[in-house]
Amino acid sequence: MAQLKLTNSMGRRKAVFEPLDPANVGIYVCGPTVYNYAHIGNARPAVVFDVLRRVLMHVYPKVTYVSNFTDIDDKIINAALESGQPIESITNKFADIYNADMKALGVLPPDHQPRATETVPEMIAIIENLIARGHAYVAEGHVLFDVPSFKDYGKLSGRSRDEQIAGARVDVAPYKRDPADYVLWKPSPPGYPTWDSPWGAGRPGWHIECSAMAEKHLGLNFDIHGGGLDLTFPHHENEIAQSVCAYEHAGFARVWMHNGFLAVEGEKMSKSIGNVLLVNDLLKHAPGEAIRFALLSSHYRQPFDWTQHGLEEATTTLTRFYTVADTATAPGKVDPEFFDALCDDLNTPLAIARLHALAKAGNGADLKVSAQMLGLLGGDLKTWSAWFTKAIDTAAVDSLITQRNAARSAKNWAESDRIRDQLAALGVAIKDNKDGTTSWSAT
RNA sequence: GGCGCGAUGGCCGAAUGGUGAGGCAGAGGACUGCAAAUCCUUCAAUGCCGGUUCGAUUCCGGCUCGCGCCUCCA
Numbered sequence: 001m002a003q004l005k006l007t008n009s010m011g012r013r014k015a016v017f018e019p020l021d022p023a024n025v026g027i028y029v030c031g032p033t034v035y036n037y038a039h040i041g042n043a044r045p046a047v048v049f050d051v052l053r054r055v056l057m058h059v060y061p062k063v064t065y066v067s068n069f070t071d072i073d074d075k076i077i078n079a080a081l082e083s084g085q086p087i088e089s090i091t092n093k094f095a096d097i098y099n100a101d102m103k104a105l106g107v108l109p110p111d112h113q114p115r116a117t118e119t120v121p122e123m124i125a126i127i128e129n130l131i132a133r134g135h136a137y138v139a140e141g142h143v144l145f146d147v148p149s150f151k152d153y154g155k156l157s158g159r160s161r162d163e164q165i166a167g168a169r170v171d172v173a174p175y176k177r178d179p180a181d182y183v184l185w186k187p188s189p190p191g192y193p194t195w196d197s198p199w200g201a202g203r204p205g206w207h208i209e210c211s212a213m214a215e216k217h218l219g220l221n222f223d224i225h226g227g228g229l230d231l232t233f234p235h236h237e238n239e240i241a242q243s244v245c246a247y248e249h250a251g252f253a254r255v256w257m258h259n260g261f262l263a264v265e266g267e268k269m270s271k272s273i274g275n276v277l278l279v280n281d282l283l284k285h286a287p288g289e290a291i292r293f294a295l296l297s298s299h300y301r302q303p304f305d306w307t308q309h310g311l312e313e314a315t316t317t318l319t320r321f322y323t324v325a326d327t328a329t330a331p332g333k334v335d336p337e338f339f340d341a342l343c344d345d346l347n348t349p350l351a352i353a354r355l356h357a358l359a360k361a362g363n364g365a366d367l368k369v370s371a372q373m374l375g376l377l378g379g380d381l382k383t384w385s386a387w388f389t390k391a392i393d394t395a396a397v398d399s400l401i402t403q404r405n406a407a408r409s410a411k412n413w414a415e416s417d418r419i420r421d422q423l424a425a426l427g428v429a430i431k432d433n434k435d436g437t438t439s440w441s442a443t
Numbered sequence: 444g445g446c447g448c449g450a451u452g453g454c455c456g457a458a459u460g461g462u463g464a465g466g467c468a469g470a471g472g473a474c475u476g477c478a479a480a481u482c483c484u485u486c487a488a489u490g491c492c493g494g495u496u497c498g499a500u501u502c503c504g505g506c507u508c509g510c511g512c513c514u515c516c517a
Contacts, residue, residue, distance in 0.1 A: 073515095074515080074516090075517085078517095147514095157446075157447080157512080157513095158446065158447065159445085159446055159447090159512090159513080173515095179514090180514070181514090182514050182515065183514090183515055186515080205515055206514095206515055207514090207515080229447090229448080229511070229512085230511065230512065231512095232447085232511095232512075233446085233447090233512060233513070233514080234512085234513085234514045234515085235514090237514090238514080238515095260448080260449085260511095261448085261449095261510065261511060263509095263510080266509095268510070268511085271517080272517095297455070297456070297466085298455080298456065298457095299456085299457080301448090302448095302449075302456090303448075303449060303509090303510065303511090305455085307454090307455085309454075309455080309467085310454095310455065310467095312467095313454095313455075313466075313467055316467085317466075317467090323480090323481095341457090347457075347458095349455090349456055349457050349464095349465080349466095350456095350457050350458080350464080350465085352456095352457095352465080352466080353456090353457070353464060353465035353466075354465085355465095356465055356466065357465080408476080411476075413476060413477070416476085416477090417477070417478085420477095420478075420479090429479060429480085430478090430479070431478095431479055431480055432475070432476095432478080432479080434474090434475095439480095441479095441480090
């Protein structure tokens, strides 16, 4: 069996993955802040690390997958203040929508899906340890992490502290001992959510939550931590600093994995451009499986340009794959070349190329089983096709086809072609079979 | 300004120190009343300038272009 190799952002090298405990591999992936619908940029890490999870599950007997909801954040609070709704109704609503959207994309539910608001005591415990160990200090109601006290700070993102200070664009808060120090705990203004703490009522900073949730469910040392490349600094850098400094033997994640950025039609996705694509909207126009397939068509570390053309191509390819998989008569196996590609740092484009080869060879059985490791071809041709035909009046289509076949029998080609055009206008493509029957599919 | 990432055919996208996968699109053919689908065949690429090397798309340096992050901030 091929060895699984993964690129570790820490050190930027590809290496054979060796779990701490082969009997139970632990992985943590930063989840969404639940104050709005998930966009396609949120979907990429979810899908990419879901594939990693499936590959790991093929190799190891047990995988513990943890992904959180961030439900304490000023963005959420602002959304609550603007809409007049309680914070919980916003976070609950968008957490549910997120899970439904991810399910539609074929993402397996995490084994643990902790929420920041449920993990505040653990955050406070870490902060207390950091203060006790001389890595954090209290100033004006805030608790700050003492960045110079951690010599490895900046190792993940490749930044020295001096560089950060030289490049800082933001005014430094006066109570910071060092400009690089960041907030672990802060006071809440009136009307904001608060928790009691040894430093007064307040709320946690952003970064501490992932340290607390990862530690709670995976321990002080675990195998893999994933997330978007944009989280490398400061979020992941700070997670490392807190977790490693809070305990004697804490190493935190051993392998860091980051997926590349996502653009839309060649432009960066942003509210100001108005090109933010929500998964929820995309799902109205394409099956989730096609969205997933499109996202996997480039390597996870490469920048990804989401395009309508790419989505259409993914849809067409899946129709072809389902058509071939439908011919399978015996159980298949995971194709070795396909699996080798995935073991080489999740080379999904190369793996998909192998799926094309299996399809071309008419090997529907192996195609289906292999594709399922990517979270694809889990259904069958019938249910896949049904997604496209659901808006079509099948009785009307059947009636038109009957009329057309009558015209064909009479060799009235003009009438036959007219009806075919009429069907095409309804979004129906027809196929005259050798046995004289006519079948159709939605376009 | 600092740090980092990327650049392969018309488009998407792998790989590699020694004749550069696969998909989409295009072209030709088979099939079809004509199509569609399918099958066969086929065209076509390593951003620019140097260096190392017998040989560079790959390694090193510089450049151009595109992108991300720069600390609790949208």
